[in-house]
Amino acid sequence: MKELVGTTGLIFNEPLLWEKGAKGRIGFSLPRRDVDPCPLDDELKGDGPDFPDLSEQDVVRHFTRLSQWNFGVDSGMYPLGSCTMKYNPKTNERQASLPGFAGAHPLLPAELSQGVLKIMFDLEQYLAEITGLPAVTLQPAAGSHGELTGMMIINAYHKAKGETRSKVLIPDTAHGTNPASAALCGFKSILVKSNDQGILSPETISEVMDEDTAGIMVTNPNTLGLFEENIKKVADIVHSKGGLVYGDGANMNAVMGIVNVKKLGVDVLHLNLHKTFSTPHGGGGPGSGPICVTEELERFLPVPRVIEKDGKYELSEDYPESIGKIHAFYGNFGVKLKAYSYILSMGANLKKVSQLAVLSANYIKESLKGVFHLPYDKPCMHECVFTDKNQEANKVSTLDIAKRLMEYGFHPPTIYFPLVVHGALMIEPTETESKEDIDHFIETMKAIADEAKKNPELLLEAPKISKVRRLDEIAAARKPCLCG
Amino acid sequence: MRYLPHTSENIASMLQKVGVKNLDELFSTIPEDCRRKDDLNLPEPMSEWELNDHMNTLAGTMAVSPEYKVFLGAGSYDHYIPEAIKHLLMRSEVYTAYTPYQPEISQGTLQTIYEYQTLITRLLGMEVANASMYDGASGLAEALLMAIRITRRKKVAVSNAIHPLYRRVVQTYFAPTGYEIVEIPYLANGRTDISALDNLEELAAVAVQSPNFFGCIEDLKNIGEKAHSDKKTLFVTCFTEPLAYGLLKSPGSLEADIVCGEGQSLGVPRSFGGPGLGIFASLNKYVRNMPGRLIGQTVDKDGKRGFVLTLATREQHIRREKATSNICSNEGLCATTATMYMASLGGTGFRELAGLNRDKAEYLKGEMKNAGFTISFDSPTFNEFVVESPAGFETTYKKLLKRKIVAGLPLAPYYPELDDHYLFCVTETSSKEDMDALIKEVTS
Structure with a gap:
């Protein structure tokens, strides 16, 4: 065997922040005071936070040492299943830090924010092309946020038809977030067992699917790394009882350009841009969890949506059946920008x-x-x-x-x-x-x-x-x- | 392609090991009718240099400082970010790591987030803070759902002076389950009208924002007492500008049970509204009802101090449908950024910077008054305030956009009754010169 990759180097001990520093130090360049102080009522005034005072070097050394205790994709192979820890291209970081993007206020008038609106508009088109599902929202801030949004759409769909359905089918090979997302929408989870081949059987679905069931949440490929070969039959059964199919696209890295998700019978699919589309995970986020839906469900997507009119982009709220907003602004734009850069670098x-x-x-x-x-x-x-x-x-x-x-x-x-x-x-x-x-x-x-x-x-x-x-x-x- | 290391020899020998003839055969388990027949119709791949040009062009269309003077806040604030923080964030051991599931090789992330939790509790005067939520708005929705879980009640009262976009997110979160939201109006002074609580019973929570959407500092003490006149009701306070607590009394010292808000101000660039940082804090007695991840201190086999993800039994991967939330990935890197920012300022710097923000905003407020604007609300404010414009300002506003000045946020789309009202924000990044230039433009 080759020489071991893992070895010991010089690693530093480092105390907690508040075990360091001395009152009166500062690691920040305070701007010049060019206006007079203006007193505030004592009743409103507090004492200020009890933070340690540190110099710039104190701070830099502290976090440099801490970073050395971490393992990242840049350190070595990170074969964490279902997390798609692929290389995070450095050019993406460069693009996201351009002052025009990093400094952009979210409520700028549309005529002053054409660049970011174009990126969102185009990214939606690209994700629609990659999945086969025609309408996309980029608003969810992470995969599970996308799941929640997707389940809200399924809920809204049934409500619009004047129905209340109380259950959702969830296979035992699903991600743990699935039942929790369904529960937030008031659905009861019905656990469905996979067969001895590790995939779903149409027969099992037939037994449990009924007209009180809103739909099924399927991860495909599933968490055993297997393609759900019966997905079309499963989807047909669910659809025949008026239900919808939610696709967990966390594992999309297996099937880009191979599978058309719409052909599988999936109605709503979320993607994890921080998995499939190379954006870094940041030690726990920020992620981004766009969802892609069929034509039929497009009217329920969150607002505002980016639209194009005569070559100009704007944000539209004019979707009366929309579920509403699920993020204060438009989701994690800085993350979407990196996924957009990745797609432009990769193409087909x-x-x-x-x-x-x-x-x-x-x-x-x-x-x-x-x-x-x-x-x-x-x-x-x-x-x-x-x-x-x-x-x-x-x-x-x-x-x-x-x-x-x-x-x-x-x-x-x-x-x-x-x-x-x-x-x-x-x-x-x-x-x-x-x-x-x-x-x-x-x-x-x-x-x-x-x-x-x-x-x-x-x-x-x-x-x-x-x-x-x-x-x-x-x-x-x-x-x-x-x-x- | 530089991200794909497989040579054709590599591919050939790997295919042989797998026992298939070509790459297509790897997908034999996928039924024919599920496959796509055509190639992906995407733009031709760009080289790194072409991508730089393309992105430079798009970024160049954006109205940002220093070219533009943007007096906008409303949940997204322009603050100076020290170069040291930008450099530290380039440590790829930090940003290319996943959630710290393997603590022995994730102590950097774990200690940082433990420090984040600690500094947030100190800032807000609370007992426990989680590792972050998506943003201020979803944090507020989760706080109200948490209050509903704790009290087993189904109705919340929400101040109308909370950020209107946050209230819309709460509505979306509540729609499927049908929990009731009662909106409490605001008074002529811009603060929440707590007398509206008199007729309300069985509330799970009373929620206000301070400083509120109009920039007004709420009388949290009074509202808290009123909310707690029913012992079961929880007092939820939120914020969009945490820097304010460098100067103001903390919500924790004023009886808040849950405090949540947006932490973008703490060193995170605005990035067209995201990623931000959902800050979420509460009292120890409610910790098992809290959503989100928590980092705790413990010891290793040799008795050495270390940190781990803890109380995971609240979370989705263990509790599944009984979890306190479905949140999984949060905003870890933004929480890391905020920790670096709070450490860089320290207690002394944080207070000074907060003071400077308020003083600058007060300066512009005074100058606008002299220029013929009416200050709409007379409650004390932090770094934002509302003005009512003199007649014909709409035209001036448009003219100013062309002169590269964004003169506040028009409030009519959010509050139809506040036609001709504008929300202005001033932070430490606006110089007196910038403000004088604005006044000159609006009076000319």
Whole structure:
């Protein structure tokens, strides 16, 4: 095996912000005072916040040191399943920081904001082309916000028909946010089991779908990394009872240019621009979760919508059946701008993106399938799911495998998800990892499987070389210490 | 393509390992009638340099400072952002990381967000803050839903002086479940008319914004007492300009139960309205009903201090349909930015900057009064205020746009009764010279 990527370097300790500094310091250049002070009633006046006072260098050193305790896509391979941790192009960051975009006030008159309106208008067109669904809103600020918006649209659709439906079908391979999003719209979730092939059976759907059910939320490809082969039949059954099909497009990276989502029978689909369209995840956001809908549902999309008139762009509120607004302004424009840059950089190469993402996942699946237990041995899409079954005898679990991977310089895969598989290890390499890096990951996984047999202590004690070792999460939850 | 490292040799050997002949065969499980037949109809790929030109052109169409003088606030504020923060945010270990699911290699994110939670509680005088929400508006909607969960009541009272776009988001969030929203009017002085609460019963929450949409500082003490005359009712306060709390009493010291708002002011560029930062804080006794992620302090195997995501049993991936919210990704990088910003200013700088904002706004307010505008509301304000314009100002407003001055926000689209009224905002980025130039233009 090649030299380990993971190693120890000089890492600094760094206290909490308020354990540093001295009263009277400042790390900010206060603008010159060119007006007189104006007193404020004592009754309204407070004491000001108790923040530590620090110099500019104090602040820079603090956050530089903290950043070194983190692992990002730029540090190494990050095969976190269902999160599509692909490379985040640097040019996108450059575009978003242009003063014309970064400094733009959201309530500028339309004639003074043509550039951003054009970007939103064009991006909607591109996403419609990529998905096959003709109408798009960019307003949701994240994937789950998109789900919520989509479910609100489904709710509005039934209401407009004078119906109240109380249930939504959710497969056991769905993302955890799905039932929570449905609940916010007042729907009760009905869990639908996938079959022994890891996908939905039309028969199961027939049994539960009725006229009190608003629709189904399907993740396709699903969280086992499998394409829902019966999706069209499932959609037909749901439609025949007057329901709608919600598509969770978090896994769109598998099927760009391959599948027409509208042909699947999907009525509403959300996309995660911070997954498929290369915008960075920022350690927990900001994301962006546009939704794409059929012609029939377009009238319910959030307002305002960008329209074009004689080559000029404007914002229109003139959609009386719209569900309303779900963000104060237009969603995370700064994120959409990066996705727009990505699409312009890639063009029709997006199909290649999906092909290579799927190739890499299948390559890993084939390379590791003798070593780790593969619950569904069939062609996968952009991710593959193994379990820790083969390692059980050595009393080593998925968690230990994940922690040991860190010492080799890899971010672990998604673990213990999806719930339908016990001890899941969900691996999504993405198309931006080279064959050498993927081979290195495969070799490492094999080495860890070997260690599990010969020296399980190495796994159980891992990680030892990280900034901190395994943390006591139970104590953290039992006696929460949420601020200092 | 520079983001795709696979050579044709790589592809050939990988296909062989997988046991398929070509890339198309990888998709054999997708039924024929689900596939698209045509190629993606997208523009030809641009080189990095072509993209730069294209984006420069689009960015060039935008009205931004310093070319334009934009006296707009209304939930999105122009504040100086130190170069040090911009540089720190380029640390790609921070911005290319995912949610910190693996704490041993995510301590940078985790400690930063723990610091964020702490500084936010100190700013707002609250006991606990979450790791962020999408924006101020969705934060308010979630705060009201949280109050409904805690009190098991179905009606909330919302001040009409809360940002009108925030109220619209609340309406959208409430529409599917049918919870009731009662709007409380504002008084001639621009503050919320709390006497309207007299006839209302069984309220889950009373919500006000301070400084409110008109820039007026609300009498939170009085409203809080009134809201709490029913012991079960929660007092929710929101804000669009957190810098105000450098100068004002914190909502926590005035009996607020939940405080939420927009944190864009704290070092986040305006970016045409997003990403922003949904700030959300509450009292310890309600923590298990709070939406969103929380970071907690703990120790590692060797007893060393460390941080983890905690109280996840409230969240969607564990509780599924019984979760306190469906939120998953939040605005982590914006919370990181805000932490850097609050640390850069410190307590001393934050107060000074807040004072400067108010003083500059007061200067322009005085000058506009002298120029023949009426100050619509006489309540104290922070860095925004409403004026009623003299007759014919609409024409002047349009003329000023051509002269690269955006002279406030016309309020008629939001409040039809406030025809000829404009909301002005002044921050530390407006110099006395800029304000004098504006006055000269409006009087000429």
